[in-house]
Amino acid sequence: MDALSVAVAANLPVLLWGAPGTGKTSAVLALGQRLGLPVEVVVGSIREPSDFAGLPVLRDRETWFAPPRWAERLAAAGTGILFLDELTTAPPAVQAAMLRVVLERAVGDLALPPSVRIVAAANPPEQAADGWDLSAPLANRLIHLDWTVSAESVAEGFIGGFPAPAAPLGQVGGALAGRARALVGAFLRVRPELVLAVPDGPARAWPSPRTWELAATALACTSALTPTQGPSLDVISGPVAYERVEVAGPGMERVRAELVVGAVGEAAGFELLSWLRDLDLPDPATLLADPTAPLPDRVDRVHAVLGSVVAHVAADGSTDAWQRAWTVIGRVARRTPDVAATAARSLAARRPHGATLPQAVLELAPVLRSAGLMP
Known part of the structure; x- marks a missing residue:
């Protein structure tokens, strides 16, 4: 329920x-x-x-x-x-x-x-x-x-008496929705064969780009439902005020599993949830504020981190955050330029109006050329 x-x-x-x-x-x-x-x-x-x-x-x-x-x-x-x-x-x-x-x-x-x-x-x-x-x-x-x-x-x-289902409430716009999509995208880079798996016969849930979109929305929504949020937040579909339900800890983990598995099926859904459980990612705001903050070593985690950073910058919308993100991409480019090139393409598309290019962009010339962003 x-x-x-x-x-x-x-x-x-x-x-x-x-x-x-x-x-x-x-x-x-x-x-x-x-x-x-x-x-x-x-x-x-x-x-x-x-x-x-x-x-x-x-x-x-x-x-x-x-x-x-x-x-x-x-x-x-x-x-x-x-x-x-x-x-x-x-x-x-x-x-x-x-x-x-x-x-x-x-x-x-x-x-x-x-x-x-x-x-x-x-x-x-x-x-x-x-x-x-x-x-x-x-x-x-x-x-x-x-x-x-x-x-x-x-x-x-x-x-x-039988209880009525509770009506949850959460803030699921901007950074949360973008981060959830970035995490699903990073997972599908590791397991590309799970992007689409059409069943041979009658089936319920199975993975496709459409159902991965549903799974990402479910991840974002369940990440937003925490006991500390106030009652005036908005749900993902718009500014509709709902009475909040206290679902957290193991209960919310189960709800998240029900929705993700219900979207993409048991095999793909439980694999995504297991992969997410093993991630230990730094907060995007911490990375933007501290140029020396440690970055993960695994490539799939780096993909997830950069996706979260770009989502955070898109939700923030400020020139300062956009310029700081290039420093993070530059650090990744020194080790895995192909991963940095993907993030650079996404970040360049989100350039705030009037933002000037930071000095870090000049150091990324080879990466930007490989991403098709620079002649």
């Missing part, structure tokens, strides 16, 4: 897998009520492709793909949760029509507001009435969470 709350707060499309009658729909409705968001429940098994692709009608001598009423209500509200229920009972044609809705928030010719969250629920095909396997393109657009219940939680719910 914590992972569901974090996914909704971060505007990550999520799919709950669970047996019938385990409270998936109730949890989503309770979360929407707690957040003050309208919830539109759309059951895939009783819908047609036109309910997602739009019904073609003639308007002003042009064809208009008219959206259904549930989409118009969400658009009018400006926010909300679109709950796609019984996904595995939707036939392949309906699943195909859902693709644009999940990825682009588009229903026919109507664009849903960016703050509309996508939550889906499904029974395993063998437990669903006339169940269908989830199509690979649709599965690759969602974070997959296994929805399980314990006898203890059910017993406590009947005695004391």
Whole structure:
């Protein structure tokens, strides 16, 4: 339930897998009520492709793909949760029509507001009435969470009432989001074969550039949720105030694992989490402030450090930070010029308006030429 709350707060499309009658729909409705968001429940098994692709009608001598009423209500509200229920009972044609809705928030010719969250629920095909396997393109657009219940939680719910999912809050813009993307990018440099691994048959989560993007957002969001933050921070999708949940330590580690593995699958997800656990990276601000601060020796860690530095500079936006970053790149260039060249290209693209080139750039001439930034 914590992972569901974090996914909704971060505007990550999520799919709950669970047996019938385990409270998936109730949890989503309770979360929407707690957040003050309208919830539109759309059951895939009783819908047609036109309910997602739009019904073609003639308007002003042009064809208009008219959206259904549930989409118009969400658009009018400006926010909300679109709950796609019984996904595995939707036939392949309906699943195909859902693709644009999940990825682009588009229903026919109507664009849903960016703050509309996508939550889906499904029974395993063998437990669903006339169940269908989830199509690979649709599965690759969602974070997959296994929805399980314990006898203890059910017993406590009947005695004391079932709790509504909490609504987390975190600051996940700028440096945090950039650092998470840099870490995922550094990992994929070490394991390039995990960038894309299309399954041969029906599958849930599997790695692709799209799902690595979901994993990076999950990393950034769970890194932001700490007990020390105040209640006025913004979530990654915009300035929407949510009541904060205290999830930290082992609990947040588990939520992070649920979301990352739910995005890219068990093999790739646990390998990324293990790699991140072994990293011991210096803080980017410390490196910019102290030219003699030690740098890691391993190449993958150097990639991660420079990516974090560039992300920090991009979020900071100041000329001073941008100029200091060239000193860090210069130190790396003396040992691993190819790694420095990649970071130099990213840093050069983020040059603040009016910033002058520091003296360190002249020492990097060979590296800049190899990066195509200097004749």
